[in-house]
Amino acid sequence: MKILTCLLILFLLYIFCILPRFTHRRESRSFRHILFAHRGLFSNEKGIPENSLPAFSRAVSKGYGIELDVQLTKDQQLVVFHDSTLSRMCGLDIHVREKTYEQLKELTLLHTKEQIPLFSQVLKLVDGQVPLLIEIKLPCFSTSTCALVDKAMAGYKGSYCIESFNSLALFWYRVHRPDVVRGQLSSNLTRPVAEGGYLLSFLVKHLLTNVLSRPDFISYCYKDTNNISFCILRSLLGTMTMVWTIRSQKAYERCLNRYDSLIFDNFIPHS
Template sequence: MNYLYVLIPLFILILLYLICIKPSSHGKQKCTPLMGWFYAHRGLHENASPFNSPENSLEAFKRAINSGYGIELDVQLTKDKKVVVFHDDNLSRICGIDKAISDFTYDELRQFRLLSSNCIIPLFNDVLQLINGKVPLIVEIKAPSKADEISIYTVKILDTYKGIYCIESFNPLSVAWFCKNRPDIIRGQLCDKFWNFPEYRGKLLYLILQNMMFNIIAKPHFIAFNIKNKNSIPYRIIKFLYKPCTVAWAVRSDDDYINNKDEFDLIIFENIQPGVTK
């Protein structure tokens, strides 16, 4: 009977884990408006010479719209609490300035150019005016801290927008904010095998994140997962047991597309142009 002292606690732990990782029960149904589109990662961009349409620029978004693609983009806050569209926490890679977006007001950011183009960091408002409901939108909320703050500012702007959209974030506290305060908005949890990265390896928080145990508070309608790590055990368990809507990021080659088009419900892509479906 001694083995029961091991099996019973193990069973309880497994049961608790399965409860923690359960996403929304209505994810597939909720995500129906997003279906049937391919999503251009940071717009249909070209981060190479002649830099006419760098990532997360109005030009990249225009190209995506004209090509019939949905759009994935990133939002974060400036020093003066303007919501701008920009991916990195630091300006170094795109603007050549080794400082954070949050170190500058928007008027100050307007001085910088994206790569070697004439494009500036756009306001989220301006991007929404450009898209104007022509294609669906995946809004990634960049919330390394103050998840409530960026979520509140973002949703105030989205409430004036009439097109189809959803939000997603790596920070489950941001997704949980939408679950609690705006359950009407489609929400997704971004995830990866964080312990593959040296800066996250060995940290308990990132072990919990990569095992998606915050789903218990975020209740995401979809799971957006790095295609390189799609065979990870947590993702496979969730997909098998709960059958949520799944989003692939980022498909960057024809081989990636062929290997993942039947695995995921939605595809976020770059560097290729998959067939237009709308």
């Protein structure tokens, strides 16, 4: 009997930990049934690199929502760039946070003429024409990026929500900007999410950090959606779900009616 009681307590504790926020479901619904162009509607074949101004302009022209990545430079400027290092996109094996924005302006993306844009430049270009899904890159325990993103969004008139792998970013929004729709990014994580190392990655993988962040939606890799916590949130608790990254028409058709919103790249979906 004691064993059963202990197991029940552990199960209830587990459910408590993975619970989402329930009070902002109406606000979250505005981000349902949206196709988000991953890092903009980029095309390497056409010389339009990811997270570039032409990629975002192309997404706007097609009417797609935009998923983008925001992180800090050495001089505390917000830039739109995915990787922690510059090696893949700029051929320089150094972290973005170790360069000032003026130094980053000397680099180009994938041998094109395009440069790493400031977050403010992207906001000016999009100008509320399509919804934004803003991923906050937070490789450390400092949440200063969140405060700067929030400041940048203060005068923005368009629709946006935020997401992050690092639950500390969501916790910052929970405390300071509870009106903003927030989502927990996750997958079958094999690398550390941040300085928290593999323990934090394990907790995020199983959505146990929801106890800290209480997200409005879960954004999960579509190949890993057999995760038990994700299934409970989606099927039993009716939590809003997004999946990433859809890269084929076949995967698109498989996911279209299963999840609330899709994040795609490398092809144009056809309904």
